[in-house]
Amino acid sequence: MKTTDKTEHTPAGAAGARTKPKVAFFDFASCEGCQLQITNLGETLLDVLGAVDVVEFREAISEKYDGVYDVAIVEGSIGDSHAEERLKKIRERSKVLIAYGACACTGGVNGMKNGFQLDEIRQYVYGKDYKLFDSTPTRPVHEVVKVDYFVNGCPIYPPELIEVLKHALRGLPYTVPDNPVCAECKLNENVCMYERGVACLGPWTKAGCNSWCVNNGNICYGCRGEVKNPARNAAADVISKYNLKPELIAKKFEMYNKCKEGAK
Amino acid sequence: MAATKDLDIRVEYVTRVEGHGNIVANVKSGKVEKCEFHVVETPRLFEGMLRGRSVFEAQHITSRICGICSCGHSLASIAAAEDALGVKPTEQTIKLRKLLLDYEFLDSHVLHAFLLVAPDALGVPSFVPLVATHNAVVRQILRLKKAVNDCCDILVGRHTHPITAIVGGWTKLPRPRDVDEQIRILEGMAADLEPLLKLAKTLKLPDFERDTEYVALVSDDGEYPMLSGDIGSTDGKRVPRKDYRLTTNEFVDQRSSAKFTKWNRDSLFVGALARFNLNHDKLLPEAKAYAKEIGLKPVCRNPFMNTMAQVVEIIHCYHHALAILKDLKRNGVDLSQEITVGLNEKGAVPVRAGNGVGSVEVPRGILHHNYETDKDGLIKHANCIIPTNQNVNNIEHDFAKFLPEILGETKDAIRLKLEMLVRAYDPCISCSAHYLDVTFVE
Numbered sequence: 001m002k003t004t005d006k007t008e009h010t011p012a013g014a015a016g017a018r019t020k021p022k023v024a025f026f027d028f029a030s031c032e033g034c035q036l037q038i039t040n041l042g043e044t045l046l047d048v049l050g051a052v053d054v055v056e057f058r059e060a061i062s063e064k065y066d067g068v069y070d071v072a073i074v075e076g077s078i079g080d081s082h083a084e085e086r087l088k089k090i091r092e093r094s095k096v097l098i099a100y101g102a103c104a105c106t107g108g109v110n111g112m113k114n115g116f117q118l119d120e121i122r123q124y125v126y127g128k129d130y131k132l133f134d135s136t137p138t139r140p141v142h143e144v145v146k147v148d149y150f151v152n153g154c155p156i157y158p159p160e161l162i163e164v165l166k167h168a169l170r171g172l173p174y175t176v177p178d179n180p181v182c183a184e185c186k187l188n189e190n191v192c193m194y195e196r197g198v199a200c201l202g203p204w205t206k207a208g209c210n211s212w213c214v215n216n217g218n219i220c221y222g223c224r225g226e227v228k229n230p231a232r233n234a235a236a237d238v239i240s241k242y243n244l245k246p247e248l249i250a251k252k253f254e255m256y257n258k259c260k261e262g263a264k
Numbered sequence: 265m266a267a268t269k270d271l272d273i274r275v276e277y278v279t280r281v282e283g284h285g286n287i288v289a290n291v292k293s294g295k296v297e298k299c300e301f302h303v304v305e306t307p308r309l310f311e312g313m314l315r316g317r318s319v320f321e322a323q324h325i326t327s328r329i330c331g332i333c334s335c336g337h338s339l340a341s342i343a344a345a346e347d348a349l350g351v352k353p354t355e356q357t358i359k360l361r362k363l364l365l366d367y368e369f370l371d372s373h374v375l376h377a378f379l380l381v382a383p384d385a386l387g388v389p390s391f392v393p394l395v396a397t398h399n400a401v402v403r404q405i406l407r408l409k410k411a412v413n414d415c416c417d418i419l420v421g422r423h424t425h426p427i428t429a430i431v432g433g434w435t436k437l438p439r440p441r442d443v444d445e446q447i448r449i450l451e452g453m454a455a456d457l458e459p460l461l462k463l464a465k466t467l468k469l470p471d472f473e474r475d476t477e478y479v480a481l482v483s484d485d486g487e488y489p490m491l492s493g494d495i496g497s498t499d500g501k502r503v504p505r506k507d508y509r510l511t512t513n514e515f516v517d518q519r520s521s522a523k524f525t526k527w528n529r530d531s532l533f534v535g536a537l538a539r540f541n542l543n544h545d546k547l548l549p550e551a552k553a554y555a556k557e558i559g560l561k562p563v564c565r566n567p568f569m570n571t572m573a574q575v576v577e578i579i580h581c582y583h584h585a586l587a588i589l590k591d592l593k594r595n596g597v598d599l600s601q602e603i604t605v606g607l608n609e610k611g612a613v614p615v616r617a618g619n620g621v622g623s624v625e626v627p628r629g630i631l632h633h634n635y636e637t638d639k640d641g642l643i644k645h646a647n648c649i650i651p652t653n654q655n656v657n658n659i660e661h662d663f664a665k666f667l668p669e670i671l672g673e674t675k676d677a678i679r680l681k682l683e684m685l686v687r688a689y690d691p692c693i694s695c696s697a698h699y700l701d702v703t704f705v706e
Contacts, residue, residue: 029308033331033424039375040413040423043406049395079308109328112313121312135309154328155424198606216421216428217435218605221324248609255317255325 021070021169024056026090028076028083029110029138033155034101035075041158048162052169069094071168077103077110077259078144080134091145096168099141100161102154106225107259109154110138114258138259149174154223154256157209177208178228181220185211193219199244201252204230223256287682289667299663301656301686314646319345319615319637320431320608326633326648327425332375334425335368335416336626337633339491340648343622344633345431349615349641356598357433358491359588364419364429365490365624366585371412371423372627373536373574373581376690378405378460381571384684385467401463404456411453415446415585432613433603443597447589450582457582464575465558469568469688470681474665476658477529478538478563479511481625488539488546488580490625498541498563499528505623508632512649525649531658534629534651535689536573537564551580567662568688574627608641615641628652628690652691659689 025035039045055069072094078084091097102108113121114137122130141147151164167174181202185192188211193200201222202214213220239246270292290298310329314322326341327334339361346353353361379391382401388394394402413423419438421427428436438446482496483489495511496502503510511532512525526532540547540555544562547555555561555576560569607613619636629651636645662685670678 031328031331031334033328033334036331036424039379040409043403043410045406049392054392109313109325110308112317112325113309116312116315121309124312124315125309155331155422193606196604197610197612198604199609212421213427217602218421218427218430255321 020051020053022055022067023052023071023073024069024090024094025054025073026056026075026087028074028087028104028141029079030076030101030103030108032075037155037158037161044162048165052165067093071096071098071165073098073100074141075101075104077107078136078139078141079110079113080136082134084136084144087141087144096148097141097145098149098151098164098168099147100151100164101156102152102223102225102256104141105150105152106256107138107140108223108256111256111259112254113138114261115254140259143259150176152176152206152224153209154221157212160208177206179207180227180230181205181207181209181211181214181224183207184209185214185220188215190214194238194242197242199242199249199252201249203235203238204253221255222253226253226257226260287679287686289663289678289682291667291671294671296664296667299660299667299682301659301663311646311648314635314643317643318608319348319635319641319643320606320613322633322635322643322646323430324425329648329650331424332372333368333626333628333631335364335420335423335429336624336631337648338426338429339365340622340624340626340631340633342429342431343492343624344620344635345622347620347622348618348635348637349431349613349620350618351432351613353433354601356601359592360419360434360437361429362491363585363588364416364426365626366581366588367412367416367419367423369490369577369581369627370585371409371416372690373578374405374408374412376627377464377571377574377578379409380690381684381687382463382467384680384687385469401460404460407456408453408460411449411456415449418442418446430603430605433601435603435605437597437599437602438592439599440593440596443589443592447586447593450586450589453582457578461554461575461579464572467571469566469571470684471566472568472662472666472669472685473565474567474662475565476661477527477532478541479527479532479534479654480538480542480630481623482542486546488543488548488584492624495623495630496542497527497532498538501528505621505632508621508623508634508649512632512654514649525654525657531661532654533567533658534654535570536577536627537567537570538629539625540564540573540576547576547580548583550583551576554579567658567685570688570690574690615639626651629654652689655689655691659686659691 027035041048072090074090074097078087099105103110118135118137122135126133149164149168151161164174184207185202190211193214198219200214200219202220204226205220205222206224206227208224239249288298288300310326314325317325322345323338323341327338329337383390383394386394391402416423420429428434478498480496481489481493482502483493494502494504495508511527513527514525541562541564558572560572560576608615617637617639622633624631631651632649634647635643638644663682666685670681
């Protein structure tokens, strides 16, 4: 991910210790659940609000601001021309841009749209008037503008967002974990889902969520995106050892990682 | 003066609602030419994307339609999938689903009624200035939200996109200490809830009425229906959920190429006020007493009072959730009912071709999911009709009556009141599974 490749960061709060960094939240095609994760911080939210000056947060506040953002936090994927233009304008006005949530970072579930012929799927949902509603193939934010930090996950894991914010406000690079979810899952002493007879995407997916889903008895769906160097041979061994169909795994991957393949 | 007034209002991105919506109003010489509520959300095409996916995955995917109602979407999705597959959930599973729905209502209503609407009532643009002026109140609200979220963390792993609730049951069931902890958290909420309920009584909402058709789940038992039942209306109609399409009647208007919903009249209303109007008798005594105290009586035809109906439901759900938890504490949770996700992939769960409907009350109104599956349990067709979609037509009909009534006021006051009217419906536009730009020209 680009975050790890970056060599220099402008401290978002460098404008001066006297003024608080101006932070803005924006949403594109998404469920807005990642914004909600922020309001879910409870009273910690007030601590965050104390450290920064939130100038835009449409879901929660009405104030509008037209200056430069020290940090723009962007949720959602880009799936129409209006969104693309709006995102570019936000980037122009932002010193630092954070993409947060699976939709912004990998295209998320919105990427499944790219598995269909665009006009066909639009017509399926909107009928003969489908052309009234502009729709372009789903793209994650970094395919449209430069992204400085990524917070993966569907939804984001709140402790990681706080970590990334701390890094961004100090101008430090943040490294997205690039080991598989299994590393965290083992520490949590979960019984391996493969041992329970079901296919899980943990071995291929970036950690950083504290194996959230498996801790709760479910499988990993790959929402944080693929690790850079998945252990392909080991994966092939797992698939054959547990007598799984590779197509089944591939199909599961489409749920969050379809965008990587490009649009039809 | 109203008779000669010209007005041109454009509110881009109504704030403090979930999703993107614009208000456009035009008045010429005191006559309303246009007053529309536009939905400008990027189409996300969920129903299209579901095709070819396993019906067992539908909960995970459709949960992502909306971050705020993800538990509600999950429950409607599970109900539709189980209906299609012919799976009958156990009594314990249903009890825990009802508990989850109580949490969903509490979380959403607290956010909406207190954090998003209260600023209008107190005359400030958002809760941020309230941090300085009403700090204790803001802290009470945030603590309540956190408390409900902590309960969800225990029950479903997290509130946004629940993990443990799946087709057939639960991947993880609450242990005795988990039940105790939820009771402790809920009982602890009382101290913050009480002053907010008092404060809510002082909210001054615009005086406005319009007769419309209120639609919600109805049932024959004594419980306030949220998870199951038939679809009923204040016009005396009742149909089983498999006939949900009759009650939503999506249609295209020639003048505006827009999809509307209606049932027996020009428009319909879903949400807390509809539930209150239809099922007031079944509210728990504490909720009923509060409604009486604030003078909320069925049938109430003031859409602004939807917020107060939500406050009444906060009380109901709070006590309903506590009663379920105390029952679980008394009778224990049968942990042998924990199920493993994904076993259907190896044929452990029989699948069949089917067509299932799940109709569930979620905070903003009745939500329908409908899946048609093939013999392998793959989705052939999907349809999700969300509450806000059903309300947009009603919002525009309200505009048409409300705007002429307030034309004598300043442009700012009019704009604020139109925004408040939209917010009263607690619209959730990000649920753009099925969204069309809706226009209404008078």
